[in-house]
Amino acid sequence: MRKKVKIKNLKLKIKKGQTVRVLSGKDAGKTGKVIRVWPKKLLALVEGVNQYVKHVKKRGKEQPGGMVTLDRPLATSKLQVIKSKEK
DSSP states (O other): OOOOOOOOOOOOOOOTTOEEEEOSSTTTTOEEEEEEEETTTTEEEETTSSEEEEEEOOBTTTBOOEEEEEEOOEEGGGEEEOOOOOO
């Protein structure tokens, strides 16, 4: 059997609430606010970036069917923190 390789804890510079810019991919150049960060997986969820459409089936009278837009997490290596000028 293979031994599991331990990954060293990398100190992430991206924190919840920061404004970041996407460096590569289909959303390159877009900016957004970080909603959630997964440090062990090196992923971050950015508002309005890396969106996809999910088709939802109708579930009774209260929940109509249709298309819902959701955000997917991005690799933190594709993000750059934008420093805002403080007053």
